[in-house]
Amino acid sequence: MNKSKKMLVSVAVLAALTASTGAVQVQAASILRTVGTHPVSRPLSTVEDLRAMMQDMSGDIQAGMSAAGNADLFPLVQAHIAQYPQTQIAIVDYLPGQQIDWMLFRRYGKGRVKVARDVTWGGNAPLSVFEFMIDKDGQRYTFAVPLQCGNLALKESVPAPMPVQIVQQQAPVIQQVIKEVPVPGPTVYVPQEVIKQVQVPVPGPTVYVDRPVVREVVRQVPVPGPTVYVPKEVIKYVDRPVQVTGPTVYVPKEVIKYVDKPVVKEVVKEVVKEVPGPERVIHVPGPTRTVVKRVTVPGPTRTVVKQVVKEVQGAAAQCCESPFHFIADVGYLRQPEEADYGLGRLGVEYVINPHFSFLALAGGAAKISGDAGADAFLLDLMVQYNFYQCTSAHGATWSPFFLGLGVGSWMTNGEDEVPSEDSQADYIAEIGLRIFGAPASTSAAIFVEGRVGTDELDDMDKYGRIGGGLRFRF
Template identity: 70%
Template sequence: MKKKMLLSAALLAALAAPAGAVQAASVLRTVGRHPVSAPLATVEDLRAMMRTMGNDIQDGMSRAGNAGLFPLVQAHIANNSGQIAIVDYLPGQQIDWMLFRQNGRGRVKVARDVTWGGSAPLSVFEFAVEKDGRRYTFAVPLQCGNLALKESGPAPVQVIQQQAPVVQYKEVVRQVPVPGPTVYVPKEVIKYVDRPVVREVVRQVPVPGPTVYVDRPVVKEVVRQVSVPGPTVYVPKEVIKYVDKPVEVVKYVDKPVVKTVVRKVRVPGPARTVYVDRPVVKEVVKEVPGKAECCESPFHFIADLGWLHQKEEDHVNYGLGRLGVEYAASPQFSFLALAGGAAKAGGDSGADAFVLDFLVQYNFFQCSSNGATWSPFFAGLGIGAWMTNGEDEMPSEDSGADVIAELGLRLFGNPASTSVAIFLEGRAATDELDELEEYGRIGGGLRFRF
């Protein structure tokens, strides 16, 4: 909470700079130094600003606590140009809040309890929307496009004067079709035995009055006489295999003979003969204190399974899964390349993401009475890519480059063998380092090394 209060004070201080727009006592003396859009001249320019900057304005109204009014403001600007007027605000005019962008760049922010203190009137587009019995009056300065809420209050009650109903009599005229004389045309049925034939019959029928031609095609009923045989019997098809020449089968009677090799070996010392049936290879393992064992291959497969949390405004959770390769440049330093995904598991904001991470890992030593041995702790630092299909204007859904830091503890194994470890990870976008508390992601998981 203290950090958010300091951030709000810093924003007001930025607006109060001489090259800015607002003095330290929330008195706005000039406009145009921290604009949301280019200067506006007509209502059509206001509509264009709402079309291009709609997502940013919606984000700013959400920060101001009036997110539910954005659809009404958007619809009013798009459809009710006749109810948008250009008004001059005199010095001393109070404004509940105003949106701005620091030096015209970055995310839209909110300045509250602003008073216009310029030397001349402030020209604005003014309009009002109503919701739940309250009227909200909005203003958009022509010089900068910074949407502002001037004031809000109870909506005025409209008195509807009832007028006596006017009775109107409507003459009803119906046109009733009168059918002509009924003509009965006998249906002609032709039976063809060989195949069906559809013939078009045109008959001229004498009727009282004008001659009527009946040209409707008549489909003839077809009757075919089919001789039905007795019950059908299915005879299985006989399959005959022809062999050109017989296959000769050879049986080997002789069994393989296993020979035992006997060698005479001269042994230094007293004269004696030793018979060795087979060579014996003895594996010698020598442990050298103070040096880590070298693995056979510097490459190892890595699998991560974990969880990330992003505070933002509604606490977003992600399930993290990555696969990759580790290259051990030395017993202490190794390089990791990981690829995978972060599936959103809760929260209204955020979006599923594909991650591509590159890390440098350092494995710690610890000193003991027997010399240097491996410590179970390791640390990592690197960069990564967080790629989504979300809205680019929303910081919790956009894609970008991340800075990554890790700290881990091996449960068993060492840097030269298969191991299982737990790790803590924190990551944040490079363009959101000043908002770590809100948009930084932190979590942990298990790391399997093969």
């Protein structure tokens, strides 16, 4: 295989991995943590801004709703917004955890409008949106437009409420009665007798008031940080019995947990409720000291209800942290076919979620010693997985270990006919240990890496390269 054919194989392998990595990113995008990165329009503040957006970008929005499968609703949405204030449009807040059927977006605000389905709002603060409802063919469609980006979304589709039928009561009929009264002489007709009309109040139609649905979402968020030990009260036991009376008094305790970032202060408040029970703690004065004793006495004990109040300080509440980070590697590679290399790479890391990230690195492997091999230029693409440590009684933290898999290009000016010097596409695997820092912050780690050519798997013991080094993340 000549050098040009090997380069084509390398490019094809890199393109296949890049496409698969992109698929992972799209799948993970079902949780929306920030808005404004991929806007359809500029931020909106009033209904007039919303009306102007529907007029200026009607073609793009119609194409996006057609891709979402709701093209028949576009004229109704456009007419509903145009007829405001005769129609209802409200500003509501969606709490984290709110489900959305689909949402329109434009990648980085450019190009054609696309559709993201089954979206969940996962930000750290409520999402403010314009919300309105449209009824069609027995279904009620609830639409939302975030104020920060103008991305039209379908929140949900439910059966429309059945209309209330108004039953009108017929008015009483006025009857005319003629009485014939026999009297001497000619027949006399008495004037008509009128039956009074009675008005009966009829209940009016039922009025439905649209109210925003507020869902309380409770999430347990793991906070990285050191292990926290809560001090316990030391109780000394004395054998002599003591008779006491009166209620038990418990002093509330304040427990402060220290974490790295963000700084979270948890205040544990104890609410005391007296209930029947056998034990309590008292202080008994002695001649030269105060002895703390636990005794059994008749009377109430307590039920403690703990209320945890979290105070987030600093910039921890910000939801606009960049997913990109700079990476720098320095290390050493060893080739069994008598070659040693000094490794150096620079690149970027894109954080898909706290567990997965994508690394793109470029650099070189400079030959230090040996009878084989040649200097090489490196272009590596990898997916990194951060392990998570299970929760315990003292909280939960990230594991320091991570794993990476990917492919790369090993490009040299050596002889193509010499396996240890030719250019090729490599498979890459590595495992690392973070020596300080966390996956979401600046860190340093040591790693062990092995790489082998895609066409040299059978000769891995000769031409494979293994080594390690330091990785710095900024």
